[in-house]
Amino acid sequence: MxxxxxxxxxxxxxxxxxxxxxxxxxxxxxxxxxxxxxxxxxxxxxxxxxxxxxxxxxxxxxxxxxxxxxxxxxxxxxxxxxxxxxxxxxxxxxxxxxxxxxxxxxxxxxxxxxxxxxxxxxxxxxxxxxxxxxxxxxxxxxxxxxxxxxxxxxxxxxxxxxxxxxxxxxxxxxxxxxxxxxxxxxxxxxxxxxxxxxxxxxxxxxxxxxxxxxxxxxxxxxxxxxxxxxxNPVPSKNGKVISDTKVLAAADSLTLELPAGENAVYEIRLSVNLQDSAGFGQLMREIIFCAQFDGKQTVWAPLSDYSGGGMGAPYVKSWYLSSDGKGNIVSRWLMPYQKSGILKLMNISSASIGVKMEANVSPLAWDGRSLYFHCSWRQETGIPVHKYDEPENCTEWNFATIEGKGVYMGDLLSLFNHAPRWYGEGDEKIWVDGDTFPSHFGTGTEDYYNSSWAPVVPFHTPFGGAPRADLDSSHGYNAFFRTRNLDGIPFREKFKFDIEMIGWQRGYSDYATTIYWYGDFNARAIGTSGIEEAARKLVPVPEDPANYKIPESIEFEALKPTRKSTSLRLEKQNAADSWDGKWSGAAHLLAPNGKAGDFVEFEFDNLKDGKYKMVVYATQANDYGTISFSVNNSPANISFDGYSSNIKHSKPINLGNFSPVMQKRLN
Incomplete structure (x- = not known):
């Protein structure tokens, strides 16, 4: 013990x-x-x-x-x-x-x-x-x-x-x-x-x-x-390695025919040599990875999305999939078959692209429990996102629907958020076979993907992560990725995955979902997308609102206080430009849990002699209180009312002109 x-x-x-x-x-x-x-x-x-x-x-x-x-x-x-x-x-x-x-x-x-x-x-x-x-x-x-x-x-x-x-x-x-x-x-x-x-x-x-x-x-x-x-994943078997290299012209393909008989692909290595690095994300979308087993196509997805990265084909590190973000991808999904298998890379772009494909294949007996590997892809643009406090207006979007028998093993959500605030407040709802209520009912998009508190930061774990998170506000490109090991979901007749389209404000998003699953010969995904969607031009990356700076400003969210009330919790909060006004650095300092009489104190070092005009830029909202200021241990005789019915940038708060003093702890 x-x-x-x-x-x-x-x-x-x-x-x-x-x-x-x-x-x-x-x-x-x-x-x-x-x-x-x-x-x-x-x-x-x-x-x-x-x-x-x-x-x-x-x-x-x-x-x-x-x-x-x-x-x-x-x-x-x-x-x-x-x-x-x-x-x-x-x-x-x-x-x-x-x-x-x-x-x-x-x-x-x-x-x-x-x-x-x-x-x-x-x-x-x-x-x-x-x-x-x-x-x-x-x-x-x-x-x-x-x-x-x-x-x-x-x-x-x-x-x-x-x-x-x-x-x-x-x-x-x-x-x-x-x-x-x-x-x-x-x-x-x-x-x-x-x-x-x-x-x-x-x-x-x-x-x-x-x-x-x-x-x-x-x-x-x-x-x-x-x-x-x-x-540190490695292939569980080192079998026969089959490889080929080719420069793909427009509409051309590279095909690998796999050994006949009962076998399985244990690892696939894919390399793409792109001369035009500026168009990398678009071209990785326009290379399609396909697989056919025993005469049936079970895999069709843009290579950028199959890799677990999504739009832009960013870096990925997980148990099943890895990508260096430069066109080199390793897939460790097991792909069993009874008689025959074909792997293919197809170029739907107008450019010539050099590719290499390498497959590690070993014998694997097929029996009554054996299933085929599937990867299905769908994309939809302009999906409405509703505000979280307006439930009567909210809707769900069908993330995936599968008919037949199989096991659901994971997914990638790659998206462009057209609203400049968090899009992922919606819960996942997964219905299996004869469910009368979802057997999986979640608490938020990021929670489903093993994170919390609306993170907009890349991270990687064996079970997935966030391969792409461009802006702190979540505006623009984002990607979440999750694979399942012991928590894979078996289904006998039908699998249906809906997600609530709920965010912090009204807007719309473009979603592309890639699902990884195993199924029998007759299983199929419903509502998948094809070449027309894969060739859709990617939206330009939006300007980062964090680039906006108030000249000669000091960002309170970047400072460590010298003292504060014990009950106050300080945190940096994103101040998206969807609010009324622009915030320097697109963030502000938030101090929740406050009560009357609480305080926070900051010191500004390395100031030269002379007088300084001190102006504070603040935020107003419907749950903010009234604050007062002291400078150099003396009241500034200014009271600021932080209340507003909507979230907005305050007018500049002029505290007056002050000279630096010898450091002295304020009481």
């Missing part, structure tokens, strides 16, 4: 259930931490229809007013307070976030909040005592030494003592059930607790070993090994 001292408490109980199989795909084997970790990095197993035949679901903090399509509350957006119920246990008030009975596995936990103080408790197999305790709303406090950044990732906004969250991919199996609760720390004003928990539900007869301290200790090396492999 010393391994998990202080930050992690685990009971030692191990539960098993053995009974005759009732599912035709079921095989008599025990699901353990080790088997799950092996599955996580087995491209062969991840490409097959699952056995035991589990289903995948998600519990989240979505707004519980969302009950049915067609009702205005279907687009309710208060996503930080949704829970299953509240329990009183041993005098504690515990908010129940997850409560499932029967055998299952948690495959992903995503969380974020403003204030992490409190206690997570995990109850396994109906026990009244928690088997796992985390002393904060922070998975970074789990304290499993072998767990690294491959399986546990802080979000780009993460602050250990402040806001921000993280995502955990370590599988948590349970034999009879699992309940997860959170208790706010006494005396702390509760803040929204956002979460998304993906899990598998297995048939009742499935034998599963429950998560415990002994299991974690036993699996230490396996956890560390998988974590390292996720960060």
């Amino acid at each position: 010393n391994l998990l001292k202080h930050a992690l408490l685990l009971t030692a109980g191990i539960g098993f259930i053995f009974s005759p199989a009732t599912c035709k795909e079921h095989r008599e084997k025990v699901v353990t931490m080790e088997t799950l970790l092996e599955e996580m990095v087995s491209v062969e197993e991840l490409s097959r229809f699952p056995a035991p035949c589990y289903t995948c679901h998600q519990e989240s903090s979505y707004d519980r007013r969302s009950v049915s399509p067609g009702d205005p509350a279907w687009f309710a957006n208060d996503d930080g307070f949704g829970i299953v119920r509240v329990d009183t246990t041993g005098g504690r008030i515990e908010k129940v976030m997850f409560d499932q009975t029967g055998p299952g596995v948690i495959t992903r936990i995503w969380i974020t909040t403003l204030d992490k103080r409190g206690t997570w408790r995990f109850y396994f197999d109906g026990s009244a005592e928690p088997g796992w305790i985390i002393p904060a709303y922070d998975l970074m406090r789990i304290n499993i030494p072998s767990l690294g950044p491959g399986l546990l990732q802080p979000h780009t906004s993460y602050e250990p003592e402040g806001k921000g969250g993280n995502t955990l991919f370590l599988p948590i199996p349970y034999a009879k059930g699992c309940k997860i609760t959170f208790e706010d720390e006494l005396g702390v004003n509760p803040t929204p607790k956002y979460y998304g928990i993906n899990y598998r539900k297995y048939p009742e007869n499935t034998a599963i070993e429950t998560f415990s301290a002994e299991v974690v200790k036993r699996a230490e090396k396996k956890i560390a090994g998988v974590d390292n492999l996720l960060l």
